[in-house]
Every structure is written in C-alpha cells, then in structure tokens.
Amino acid sequence: MVLVNLILILLLGGVVAAVSERVSSTTPRQVALLVIVLAFLYLVSELSGLDSLNQLQPSTPNDPNSWLIHFKASWIPAFGISIEFALDGLSLLMVLLTLVLGAIAVSASWTDITERHGFFEANLLWTIAGVLGVFMALDLFLFFLFWEVMLIPMYFLIAIWGHENRGYAAMKFFIFTQASGLLMLVATLALVAVYRDSMGHYSFSYFDLLNTPMAKNTAWWLMLGFFVAFVVKLPGFPFHTWLPDAHTQAPTAGSVILAGILLKTGAYGLIRFTVPLFPDAALEFSNVALTLGVAGIIYGAVLAFGQTDFKRLVAYSSVSHMGFILLGVYAWNELALQGAVMQMVAHGFSTAALFMIAGSLQERLHTREMPKMSGLWQSMPRMGAMAMFFVLASLGLPGLGNFVAEFLVLLGLFQVNPWLTVLASMGLITGAIYSLMLMQRSFQGEPNPQLETKTLTDFGSRELLTMAVMVIALVVLGIYPQPVLDIAQMTIASTLKFGLPGAMP
Amino acid sequence: MNELAVPLNHLLFLSGLLFSIGMLGVMIRRNIIFILMSIEVMLNACALAFVGAGAHWGQPDGQVMYVMILSIAAAEVAVGLGLVLQIQRRFKTLDMDQANRMRG
C-alpha cells in the first residue's frame, strides 16, 4: 500500500497545486516542492521500517516475496490484470532519484514560469507520479498505463511552456514515444496471449510472464517490440532524433525531468523487461544492441560538438551517455550492469544540472546560442564554476559519479567484446572535446561586449543550494559509490542469473 | 379496393423517377433553397417506395418508416432553413458555389 500511497500523494498533490493558484501565483511551486518532499519523507520513513533493506538480500524475480515491498490487488480479473506494485533495489534507486530530481526540477523553474503556474506544477507532479508508476508497476498493463501517464503531462509541459518552436518539438516527442509505446502494447498483448496458450489463463503479472515458454521466432519479435519502445525512450541511436528538439524546447524543469528521469525509464525497461522476459532473443540481439550503443556514443558526441545551441549540445551529450547504458545492459554482466545503473543515477544529476544552467542562462540572456555568449565567467563566476564542475563530471572525470559508471561499463564490456570497448572508449575523448567546447564558447573567452554584463545576476542562494545537492551527490557517487552499488546489487545479482542462463560469465 | 391492379414495380418506377428528378435538381441547382426542395422530393420518393412496399405486404411497417422519414425531413428542413438564413447573412448570397469555405 505504501507504493500506491506514494503515487496518490503526487497525483493529488498535482490537483492541489493546480487549485492553489487561486491563492497566489507563487503558491503552486511551494505546494509542489512540499508535496515532493512529503513523498520523499514518507517513502524514507516507510523504508526505514524494513528489515530487508538492512540485510540487502538479493530479490529473486520469480518470487515476489523476496522483494522489498510487494503489493497486489485485483483489478480486471477476467484478463488477469491486477494492480501490482513492487520495489526492489533497482526500482528503489530510481524512485529516490526521481523524487530528488523532482524537487530539483521544481527549484529549477522557480522563477522562469510566467503563466499558468498551477497547471505547470500539476503537470510536473503528474509526470513524476507517472514515472514512479513506471518504476514500480510490475503488472504489464499497469506499466503501460503509467508509461502513458508520464507522457501526456510531459507533452503539455513542452507544448505550453516551451520555447519558440515548442509545438513541433512536443508533437515530435509525443509521436515518437507514442508510436513506440504502441509497439510495446502490442508486444505485451501478444506475450499475454502466448502465456494464455500455454498456461490456460490470462495474466499480465511480471512474475508470471517471466517463465512463459515460447517459440524462438515469437520471442524474437516480441523482444524487438519491447526493445524499440525502450530504446526510443532511452534514446538510442538511431531513434534519438526527438530528444534534441524536445530538450531544447522544453522549459527548464521539463528538460531536467526529461533528461534526469524520463530517459531512465527506457534503461529501466531494458533491464527489467526486455532481457529477462526474452533472454535468448536478447542474447542473439546483443551484438546489434551493442553496436547501436557504440554508434550512439560516437554519433552523439560528434553532433554535440557541432551544435551552437547550449541545450542542444547537452541533449546530444545525453545521447552519447545513453549509449553507455545500452552497452552496459547488453554486455549483461555484473560489472557492466552496475555501470549502467550507476550511469542512470550519475547522468541524472550531471545532465539535470547542465540543463538547469542552460535554463538560467536563457532566463538571463534570452538566448541559448553560444556564439552570443562568451566570457560569462567574468560576470557570473559562480555559475561558471558550477558549469565547469558539471562539464567535468559529464566528460567522466574520475572522482565523480559518471566516471565510475563509464569505467564499470567499459570493464564489463571488455570481457564480452574488446573491440567494441575500444571503440566505445573513444567516447571518452570525444566527450572531452564537446564538453570543453561548451565551456569555452559560453563561459570562457573574451566577454561579449554586446551583453550588458552589469545586468547579469549570478546564481543566488536558491540556485546554489540546488546545485550543491547535485555536486555533493556526484562527488559521493564518485568516491564512495558502494551504497548505491549494494542496493543495485540486490536486483542485479538475481536478474543476472535469470537473464541469460549460462550464456555469459 | 381489393381490385386495385397496379403492379408494384410501376409504383416503384414512379418512386425511382421522382428520386432521379430530385437528385437532378440537387445537382443542377445552385440556389440552396432549390437544393433543399430537391432533397424533399428525394425523401418523398423514398417514402413512396416504403409505403408502396408496405401496402404490398399489407403490413404497417412501411408507414412506420414513412413516419420516420417524415420526422427526418422535418428536422432537416428546420435546421436547413436556419442555415439558409445564416448563409444569406454571411455570404450575402444563396449560391452554394460561393459558400466554399470548407475547401482544403
């Protein structure tokens, strides 16, 4: 019931935030922050009561009782659809990340929303609720439901509060994710039909479907349906083209949520569903997926280098970083999976911070074009220092979270496919190139005389506080990632055995 | 009246003729009033076919359908004539070739 309550808090909180605009235009954001903090505290207090969290026993995918929290209530029994939520290590990490980044997102758009405050915060909260649902739902029907729930408020966030080309970007985002979501729905229904054929009754429950016996060819096509849905969301090359537009046009909070959390649902789906449900097909497919991952890393990096728009550059860097996740998942061993999970968390922070900086720049300069910036360090040293920190994090500086992630992925991948690893590690170089270019074009160089430097205000205490959260998170992830690794281990240790039986070390 | 000796197909011919004439009217007239009238003729032709067929079987169903057609015609005329007034006001003409705002 805890998990249901968590989602309800956010859904109802959204309604309250929408209504609270009648009090004053600043109330909704306070309500939103309060709701997220409340949800976070609620979850933490409920978790601290769990013994199993302290022991960190691995959870077995086919035994729901070994999970941290499991909730199941009947919904549409005729089709075996139930309201089934469960939490294990992986979901727990993602849920915590979602809530923290949710609070950060609210803070990031503290001032840049000028109209329809209430509806904005409501959409934000509903998106977060949808994402939480995605991370916790273990009934495939419910999962699809939440998959859509997170999509629609996000569409509104981009379409209503976005920048100059928002309509196009929102539509592109919607069509890409919707089309791929439909593929997933079809694959889900087919999977359930296959299950019914062999078991004699319907079930949408993850725990039941895991062991569905099916023909090789069927598994292949169903796997592909899930794969495409999640890779579009991830986004992996070559399904990434919605991302730069959506990121660029979204309001700051939208970008933060999109990059920090929504992309992770794709990675989560790959780890949770695609590989365990269709282990053999996934194994056969792994070389294609790995190649796509490497292509994404290099392609994203090269295109990031070519951009002049600050946000677009960061968006392409996300494409590049998500390639590492794809590699981590399809290398499918402990090291690589840990790396992938770590990358999900670390990338969430580093990119969210960069988008927040981009948003702050846009708020102050009314442009995202880097040729119009240059030398901003002079007038905004604090923002410059923060940008430098997160740029370094995103290029994988050891001692920060992203490095741990990338190194683990490469280490795991090397044992599977050394040549692709060498290609993937080119991403370390290309990553450095675009990251430093970003810094050079915006904050370094000669101060641009056209910007009236005096009117630019540096980061205030609210922004610094938000940044500090992310800085500390990344540093801790970088030098003491063990708690995160341990929690993720709960899922990975067991999923690993389940996924590819004896196929890989 | 049992000795009435009209073949059913004659009545249906009449109905078809009326229908064709009405349809021709709809096609050739540009004035919306005439178009509406033509539609009335077509509806009426259909009604005739129904009633005739109903009479053939000696069942009331044909007349029931006639009542339905009647109410459709009434509703259509009420709305249609309302539209005529609007069109006249908006376009200052009843020429339907002029009122082509819905073109793609």
Added chain:
Amino acid sequence: MTDYIWLIPILPLISSITLMLGSAYLGRSVIATLGVGSVGLAAVLTGALAYNFLHAPEPIHVVYWTWMQVGQFDPSIAFYFDGLTLVMMSVITGVGFLIHLFSSEFMEHDNSYARYFAYLNMFVAAMLILVLADNLLLMYLGWEGVGTCSYLLVGFWYQHSANGRAARKAFIVTRIGDTAMAIGLLVLFTELGTLNIQDLVAAAQAKWQVGDVIPLLICVLLLAGAAGKSAQLPLHTWLPDAMAGPTPVSALIHAATMVTAGVYLIARTHGLFLLSPDAMTVVAVVGLLTSLVAAFTALAQHDIKRILAYSTISQIGYMFLALGVGAWTAGVFHLMTHAFFKALLFLGSGAIIHCLHHEHDIFKMGGLRSRMPVTFWSFLIGSAALAALPLTSGFFSKDLILLQAYQQANIGPLLWVGGLGGALLTAIYSFRLVFIVFFGHANTSPDREIGWRMAIPLILLCALSLIGGYFSLPVEKVFPIDDNQHPDQWVELVSISIPIFGVFLAYLLFLGRQLDPGFLIESASGRWLKQFWYSGWKIDRLYDLALVNPYYWIATIARNEPVDKFYQSIVITNQTLNAALSKMQTGRMRGYIVSMVIGLIGFLGLSLFFVAGAV
C-alpha cells in the same frame, strides 16, 4: 607513526576547497597564507615521513575504504608508500612549495588570486594521490585530476581564446593517451583480476613469460598513456602551447611534476615492462626520438617559454630513454634533478617575464645580466645543470643515463650516440638562451627587481640544482639492482666532454660571434629547415590536417542531424499526400453531390452486375 599520511594530500585539497568557496570573502594575504601554507605543511609532513622512512625503509600500505566493489573488482582508496613514492612526494611538495611561494608574488596583482591558488592546491593534491595510489584506478583518478588542473591553469586567463585553445588542446591530447591507458587497465583487470599495482606485477610475472604478447600490448597501452601525459612523441604537441598559462604553473605542472607522471607510471609498473623487452625498446626509442626532435625544435624558437617547453620534452625523452634501457634509478634520478633545474629555469623566466611587462621574445631581451643579478645567476646555474656541465646535478643523472644506454643489449651504442647528440643540442640551445637574454646589449629595461618571495625559491632551487646530484635515492628496494660493469673509459670521457663542447659552440655562435652561421641560415634549405624546426617539425599541421579538420568537417556536415532526415521524409510524404488529398475538398457542394451520385451509380452497377451474374 605514519597515520598522518592521508593528511599530505588532504591538506592542499581542503585549502583548495576553502579557497573556492570563500574566494569572495577572503583577503589576499589570507589566500596566500592558505595556499602556500597548506603545501608547506604538506612538505613538512613529507619531510617527517621521509625521516621515518629512511630510518625504517619499509613500504607502507594503508587502506582507507573500498572504493567500489562489484564482484571481483574491488579497487580501494588506499595509499602505498615506498622509496619511489618518497622521491616523487618530496619533489611535489618541496618544489611545489617553492613554486607556490614564488606564485604568491608573481600573481599578486591578478584579479583571480584565490582561484589561482585553489587550482594550484588542487593540482598538488591530485598529484600526490597519483603517486600515492596503491592501485592503477586510483592512480588514474590522480592522473585525470592533474590533467584537469593543468587544463584549468593553462586556461587560467580565460579571457583570451588562444589560452582556451591551448588548454583544450592540452586536455584532449593527453586524454587520447589517457584513454589508451584506460584500455590498458581494462586489459590488465580482465587478464589478472586486480588493479593493485603490487599484486598485479606479481600476478603478471607468475602468469606470463618474458616476451609474451599480452604484456607487450599492455605495456604499449600504458606507454601511450605515459606519452600523452609526459609529452612524448607523438603526443607531445600540447606542451609548448600549454605555456599559455602563468609561468609558475609551467614550472610546477609542465616541468617539475605532472609531465613526469608518465615516467613515474612506467617506473612504478616496471615489473610489467620487464616482461616485454620489445616494449622497453619502444620506450627507449620513443624517448630518444622525442629528445632529438624537441631539441632541434628548441634551437629555432624565439619564445623563452617555448624553448623551455621543448627542452622539457627533450629531457623527459631522456628519462624515457633511461626507463627503456632499464636504468630505472637513473630515470627517476633525472626526473628529480630535472624537476629542480627546470623549475629553476621556469621560475627564472617567470621573473624575467614579470619584470619585462610580459615580454616573451628572447630577441627583445638582452643584457639583463647586471640588472637582474639573482635571476641571471639562477638562470646560469639552471642552464648549466640542463646542459649537464660537470658537477651540476644534471651532469650526474644524464651521465648515468648515457652510460647505461650504451650498455643496452641490442642497440645500445646507437642509443648512446643519439643521446650524445641530444646532449650537444641541449648545451647549445640552453646557452643560446643564456647568451642572448643576459648578454649583449639591452633592448628593454626591467621596471623592477624581484621581491623576496620570488628570490628565495630561486636561490633554494639554485642550491638544489647544484647539489641535487649528490643525493642518493632510497629506491634500491623498488627497482632491480643493475649489475652492469662500467663501460670503457673513453665512453665516459666522451659523455662528459660533449656538453662542454656544446657550450663552447654556443659561445662561438651566439656571443663571441666567431662563427657566423648566416650563410647557412639564409640559404633556401636553411630557411626551410629553420621554419620546419620552428613549427615543431610541422607535427601540429599534420594533426590538423589528419584529425582536427576532418573532425570539424564531420561535425559541421552532421550538425543538422542526418538521421532525422529519414524521419523528416516520413513527415514530408504525409504532408504531400495531405496536400494532394485536400485539393479534392473544393468546398463546392454540387461537386460533392455529383461525386456521391457517381459512387451510387457505381455501387448499383456493381450490384446489378452481381445480380446478373447470379441469374
């Protein structure tokens, strides 16, 4: 006794963080005290550690916590301390302290005083972690950390985009090497299951025979990393440009410490290199070629700092040569003496630049001998040590390298002759610098003499440059003992006399003018050669053509997202169809009716056809 070892890197780190956070609130004297003091304290602690170690020379291994533990992979945050570490730490904290002190005056009028010391302290901390790390992953942390600080400091004056370009170049070129090194780590872990240096060397020696392929691969990858950091061929091009940073930074990072990290890496993993003689030969050849190429280039430069930069590349080439021939101790010894005299030279040039309004061109200087006596003497001593004149510190280390190179098994004499050529060139270009800058007639006049905070480091480094050669390194337990016999007497004699001859030649060429090479320089091939050397053998140009420009080109043409063209084509197809179909919506009601009637006729016709067919 050694509980405080963690304090040594932490002190500068804390100071750095304090300076970053408090840059807006701290006064200049507080900043200087913090910045210099933290490194000074670290130096004192290192001294105490050295005292303990020399009395009880046992390696110290301290594990703080497990960094990350995933299955077999469990690198720790742990320090390993032995003689080699001690040498490196002494150089880092000792020379580092002097350079910090020098900086406190040199940078006094800069607006970003706190930022400068924050970066510099951060660098010291990262460098200390690099040398203290007990496993290669932690070393990689320090390795990238120093690279980052180098990037930040080279681009310290960020307002000029040229500095930014130089900083980026430094970072990216070294990153290429770093990536090779990272791949090396992947191979090492995959093969041996550990990254702990001591375990790793033991495991490697147990697993592989001398001459196996995998150690060769690993060593070449590590060498690539080392070459990137230490500016060896073919990854040396970043170092001359890195002179864009403040001069003390060049002294600390690009002469004394960071660029020698590659030497440290190879010395630290010498157990692996011993398994692969081929790799060692590659190291030696790379070192020798680098030292020659850089020496020729140094001969043609005008910019005082670029001369020193190329000389640094050349000297590190010597160190690589030493490592490649198995003269581990000699290599590390040269590392230390080089740190002394090259820091001295850089600080000296810093003093000149400081007093001459940021003038870098040596031909615009001249006659500074009497006006800047402290600087002159320190430069003279530094140059003498660089040229390896007898009795200076450089003499001892370089002599050792040359002698051991001679004894290398395969191509020893060849290496020796090459090394001698390098030594000759070194003597010529270093005294060319001295003669042109300090003798002759004055072209500019300094507006001030240096203060005590700049003078004291110079004087102390002078002393170290002179007596440094008499230190004996506590590394006998780290490296295998060389049991080579002494070579023939004449070999030694030639090695000693070549630098002296070089200085004499320089005197004839640049001061006495008894030899006028004008006709050589003015000839067409001479001019071409001078230009060729001046541009650093056109290697930058080559890289621009082969790598940089294609990358720009690809990024430019790919900027507008070629993949999206596919999705756009779907959109365009739909739009075209939409336009075509919407043309059918004429808005003419009669048209619609006619089309309806045609449809009706069609359907009725069809049904007629079927009725007829049925009948």
Added chain:
Amino acid sequence: MLETTIFYISAAVALAATILAMTRTNAIHALIYLIVSLLAIAVIFFVVGAPFAAALEVVIYAGAIMVLFVFVIMMLNLGEEGDARERKWLEPSIWIGPATLSVVLLIELIFLIGSVEGQVSQGVVSAKMVGISLFGPYVLAVELASMLLLAGMVGAFHLGRRLLEKRA
C-alpha cells in the same frame, strides 16, 4: 379499376409537378408545384391503402414543411434579380452532365426494380395498425425520432437566435 386509373393520373400529375418544380426560376412558383406534387402523392397513398400516410403527407409535408419554406423565402426577399440569376444558372451546359448521370441511375434502378413481381395492395392498413406497430416493436425508433426532432429544434433555435441577436 377506378383506383388504378386514379393511381396513374396522380402519378402523371406528381411527375409533371415535380419536373416543373425543379425547373422554375421563381422559388414560390417552384414551391407551389412541389405542393401539388406532394398532394398527388398523398392521393397515391390513399389509393394504395395507406390513409394515415396520406393524411400525414397533406398535413405535415404540404402543410407544415412547405409553409416553412414559404416563410423563409419571404424573409429572404429574393425578388426579380433572383429570377434572372436562376435562369442563367439553368443553362443546358450545366444540366446536361448531371442529367446524364440521373438517367444512368434511373436505368439502373429500372433494371433492379423490373424484376419485382406482384400487385401493390393487400387492403387498407389502418392508422390503428400503424399506431400499434409504432408503439410496439418500433418504440425505440420513435424515441430516436423524438431525439432527432429535439435536436432539429435546438439546432434551428440556435441558428435562428444567433441571427436575431446579431441583427439587434
């Protein structure tokens, strides 16, 4: 026999009146012919034994609906120039094509209908029978028709009201 004769006469009247109605240029004239046509059909209804339908035809079609037309035509006040315009619009070049289509359709219809056998009348279907049927098996259709009329009323009211408000 008499009835048969009456049927054919009424059919001829209905056809002639309809053709005339369709070709008039003056709306009121057309309307009058249309009423004649409707009355003729009412006679046919009566002849074929559907007195209820015949009554409705006269009362509602010829009475109510046509009166609506008359009102609207009066409100529009088309006048003489409308006549001229209508004449212009009735050029042969305009009606030849549609007429061909109509004829084709008619021929198809005749082909289809031609196969129908039998006589029209089996006797009178009284209003009572219709009523029982309407409120028996067809009660749902009656409801639907009532909804339709309601919708028509609302629609007509809406269109007319906006017109009046704007005018005022």
